[in-house]
Amino acid sequence: MSTPQGLGMPFVVSTGPAKPDPNLRKFIRRHVMIGKNLGKTRQTRRKKQKSSELRDVINPEKLLTESSDKSSLIAARHSIILPKVGSELSTIQLADAVEPSIVTTVLQFASIAKQALYPLESCILFDKSDKRQWIEPLAFDSAYLHTMIFMTHDYFNVLLHRIPCGETSPHFFKTLRILRERLLCEGDDSSKVSILTASIVLALAGHALLVKEYSSAKHHLEGLRKIINVRGGITTLKDSVKLLIEIIRCDLGMVFHCGSRPLFSDVVSWQPFPLGPEPHKIESPCNSDKVPKSLNCQLAMIWTTMGGFCSLINFTANSKNRIPKEAFLSTMASVMYGLIDMEFDIRSTNEVIRLGLLAFSSSVFLQWKQMRMSYAHFSALYKDCLMRVGFSDIPAQLQLWLLMVGAISEFGKTDYEWLKPPLRTTMNLCRIGSWTDMRHLLSTFMWIGIVHDELGKSIFDSTSVLTIA
Incomplete structure (x- = not known):
């Protein structure tokens, strides 16, 4: 199994006595501000919308709001919020007991994920709901919460050339324990092969690739393949295009790293060629x-x-x-x-x-x-x-x-x-x-x-x- 490599990990938090990592702050600021200064009027409007969405996304009460009438939803989206992410996190109920400040880095990564991971991001039409779907499970799935914590912190470690010292290891091992219990649980077959479970296993494979533990990555990808087979095959993911893209990227990454045979090449049999301009x-x-x-x-x-x-x-x-x-x-x-x-x-x-x-x-x-x-x-x-x-x-x-x-x-x-x-x-x-x-x-x-x-x-x-x- 891949394990996070350790290091004293300085987090960017809004509160607390420790000084934040200046390199991480610069990186976050630079990418969050991409395109934000093109017009001052639009800048103000976007900032307010982002803060509102953030509170909605990670507050479990928002799920109840969506099931009520439209007026309640509108009222919730325009509620007064605190300006700092750190302050907001202190009032948010997450899926498990973790320090709110450690989730700050997860949310910061969410704000730059597509720009950081896709060279063609500015040319691809991603759904606005992609980010919400990426963040919402932090409130109700503990395995997902711990996965995102060790994944995003280790991403910044590699990006900023920081030597890890194992501060996210507990989150890694807790993910494995929860996931194992879920897969072995009797009578809950739907959660074993859910999109969320597949996403967690994929994240484990991607993390193993990131830290160059290729045997673990292979093991996790094979497990993901079994989950998808039980679901009914690769075509059952056709409505989850973003997840499918990440599965294919991870599968191809293994081929490039190790020369192994791909596990998801059957996606070609039902994917049409793209149509472009005349x-x-x-x-x-x-x-x-x-x-x-x-x-x-x-x-x-x-x-x-x-x-x-x-x-x-x-x-x-x-x-x-x-x-x-x-x-x-x-x-x-x-x-x-x-x-x-x-x-x-x-x-x-x-x-x-x-x-x-x-x-x-x-x-x-x-x-x-x-x-x-x-x-x-x-x-x-x-x-x-x-x-x-x-x-x-x-x-x-x-x-x-x-x-x-x-x-x-x-x-x-x-x-x-x-x-x-x-x-x-x-x-x-x-x-x-x-x-x-x-x-x-x-x-x-x-x-x-x-x-x-x-x-x-x-x-x-x-x-x-x-x-x-």
Whole structure:
């Protein structure tokens, strides 16, 4: 079982003598304020609404209010509240006896979760109810409450490079105890396979991945698979798209970390391909003239699908629109599971393009916005393929895309020693003299500006300096 790693964990609280962690405060403030200063009038209105929703969400009385008439609901939503989260928490009844201040970090994480975990968050239309569904169970499900406590605190530990000292371990072990009792309880079959129980098991798997305890992650994912099978299969989650997205991301994360076989690839059998704007409204998905004609037919179809998705996202970002989260799920599942299911010779052009597409897709669908995940198994696999493939059969422009995709998605600074020499050579072959040149070339294949521009330019700048020297 995965166990939280320990450390004196400073929490951001509104009360108490201890000084809060300044790095955590800056992180929370920066992401909570994203987009808030675009208009002062709207800022005031949103703040009041957030506070009202917060009190509604974590107050069990709100559940009773919803069952009464509309006038009662309106009165509750416009009730006078205290301005500080810490003060509010002191009056809230949670599902178990915990210090209210420790839940503050959970609520703070809730306010930035989508921005922190999804690079494409600004382009995806998540339901407003998603956050409420994420927070409401804190009031009535003790296993969920303790799960969220150790999950969110350990997330900030990893993000802020803090060494844990075990302060959340009691919450972790209490989660396991409550969950075990629930699963072994006679006569309560509905709670054993409920959406909430599935969410808790998924959180345990995700936490194990976060702290690099892969055998535990595998164990929890297998348990989740059994729960879903008992429910009647993956199709029973079709109305819980956000949960399904997280299940697929966790499953794919295990594949990238360890090379294990996926457990939820059957989602592809019922997920349709996404529909985007009319073709004339978006740029050409990719430059097919620069892709080898001998490319495997199935691989070529996935290349086209992913290229179309990139064009749709770039169009959406530029037009300030959003795509349905179903389109995100559909493309992620069909593209990534489809690529994982293929097999080619390690020295072949098909294999290096398959792995290049997987690397690129991981940066779009799997990576977290504020914390780049490292995938040891897949990074080694892609590096081995790049070192062994016959690049003489691949156009220089495609070679450059394959190398840059590895640099922005899989390889770290420790890989620069072997990666940058061929990267510099290929840049010279393609006559790349500026970041504008580089970005234009990459965009003719696949590239998403809001995800890849910042790191891509950084890698280009450091490589081009060495090229000039």
